[in-house]
Amino acid sequence: MMKKALPLLMALLLIVMALSACSSNSGNDPGNATNKPAGSGENQASEQPSEEPAEEVTLTYAIWDSNQEKGLRQIADEFEAQNPNMKINIEVTGWSEYWTMLEAGATGGSLPDVFWMHSNEIYRYASNDMLLDLTAKIDGSEKVDLGKFPQGLVQIYNFNGKQFAVPKDFDTIGLWYNKTMFDEAKLSYPDETWTWDDLYNAAKTLTKDGKYGILTPLHNQEGYYNFIYQNGGTVITDDKKSGYDDPKTIEALEYYVKFIQEGLSPKIYGDAERAEAMQNGLAAMGFFGSWNLTGFTENEFMAQNFDVAVLPKGEKQASIFNGLGHAIAHNTKHPEEAWKFVEYLGSKEAQERQAELGVAISAYEGAAELWVSSNPTFNIQAFVDMVDYAVIRPYSNTTAVWEDKAYEALLPAFSGEKTVAEAAKQAAAIMNESLAQEK
Numbered sequence: 001m002m003k004k005a006l007p008l009l010m011a012l013l014l015i016v017m018a019l020s021a022c023s024s025n026s027g028n029d030p031g032n033a034t035n036k037p038a039g040s041g042e043n044q045a046s047e048q049p050s051e052e053p054a055e056e057v058t059l060t061y062a063i064w065d066s067n068q069e070k071g072l073r074q075i076a077d078e079f080e081a082q083n084p085n086m087k088i089n090i091e092v093t094g095w096s097e098y099w100t101m102l103e104a105g106a107t108g109g110s111l112p113d114v115f116w117m118h119s120n121e122i123y124r125y126a127s128n129d130m131l132l133d134l135t136a137k138i139d140g141s142e143k144v145d146l147g148k149f150p151q152g153l154v155q156i157y158n159f160n161g162k163q164f165a166v167p168k169d170f171d172t173i174g175l176w177y178n179k180t181m182f183d184e185a186k187l188s189y190p191d192e193t194w195t196w197d198d199l200y201n202a203a204k205t206l207t208k209d210g211k212y213g214i215l216t217p218l219h220n221q222e223g224y225y226n227f228i229y230q231n232g233g234t235v236i237t238d239d240k241k242s243g244y245d246d247p248k249t250i251e252a253l254e255y256y257v258k259f260i261q262e263g264l265s266p267k268i269y270g271d272a273e274r275a276e277a278m279q280n281g282l283a284a285m286g287f288f289g290s291w292n293l294t295g296f297t298e299n300e301f302m303a304q305n306f307d308v309a310v311l312p313k314g315e316k317q318a319s320i321f322n323g324l325g326h327a328i329a330h331n332t333k334h335p336e337e338a339w340k341f342v343e344y345l346g347s348k349e350a351q352e353r354q355a356e357l358g359v360a361i362s363a364y365e366g367a368a369e370l371w372v373s374s375n376p377t378f379n380i381q382a383f384v385d386m387v388d389y390a391v392i393r394p395y396s397n398t399t400a401v402w403e404d405k406a407y408e409a410l411l412p413a414f415s416g417e418k419t420v421a422e423a424a425k426q427a428a429a430i431m432n433e434s435l436a437q438e439k
Helices: 002-028 042-047 066-082 096-106 122-127 135-139 152-154 179-184 196-206 220-230 245-263 272-281 291-299 300-305 333-345 350-355 368-373 382-391 400-416 422-434
Strands: 057-063 086-092 114-115 171-179 284-290 306-309 320-321 327-328 391-393
Touching: 042 300, 057 096, 057 135, 066 086, 066 291, 066 333, 066 350, 096 368, 114 333, 122 400, 135 300, 152 391, 171 179, 171 220, 171 291, 171 320, 171 382, 179 300, 196 245, 196 284, 196 422, 220 245, 220 284, 220 320, 220 333, 245 400, 272 284, 272 300, 284 291, 291 300, 300 306, 306 333, 306 382, 327 333, 333 350, 350 368, 368 382, 400 422
Parallel strands: 057 086, 057 114, 320 391
Antiparallel strands: 114 327, 171 284, 171 306
């Protein structure tokens, strides 16, 4: 009897359960839809806490050129607009103090999150594990393509097969000249046909009435390096030896120093003094890098009276070529965010923006023309034209050591205390001591 009743009882039980389920689902009625938002049932709310907004991260971005700050601030603002939880604090420190600041930060564990790196210093910071290795991040990036940058510039920031910075820009050196002074002297403006003889003759003609025809200070990148390579000399050989004792190098230095010896150039050494001499109408010609463009454009006297041309040629044409890189501190508290910013700075979008704003000659392929279009005041196409025969700024693992010592050794030649040959040979000896330590 029980066996016959059991199926009946089971059937009744299933009917009761089904009716109960239908009753409990009455909350799905559209009339009750306003009671609880979709997906906000009480059980669900208790099991899954509400998502909190991402924590804001502030990155320090250290640079040394105040002329670039305004444009870089605009680029940083555009990055922040795309990344609302990130803020970029740009810190500007002058060139000399910049490296003191970085060294103190490296020692004290307080490096900026993102900062400019230079060919002189890359070895010291990369070899001492002060920089974040970006190799894997670059390899996995859809925004940074190192194949779009000059390979010589990429290699500057590669140490032991690892990439420690993403190229930012490049620069060359131009011959700036006072058009008004040239017009008054009835001289033709400098152009690509100019030789060393043309430069010297113009400087002689323009030196009068307490004004100098040219500025030839003791400056390597914006001065005698260019003439050394134009004359077929070298600063450092392929087998890592000094080129200062090369006869071609000595000959170029003698030509360069001659302007001071003959009173065609004042004995000026500091960067600020050089710029002031031009801006005050004290000198008719001077050698300045493309990074000076913003400052010269904003100077009313320079904008009205000056223009720029390619450098004159000796045995051949040459202009020193260099470029900066964006590096990340090895111990940054925000490595992913710092990389996101550096990745953006190295992207086609930001590189083209940097060029459009006239900040610097962006290193990204094709962006240089945008930089040229950004400034109608001067013939800045000259800087881009020189890339075809540009020479990478001389560097090695100990550049920061031997470059300063070579400068000190050459100083007596500029002051007239030693012959150029004597000073150059001393510079070579000092430089070779540093280079020998690299082997």
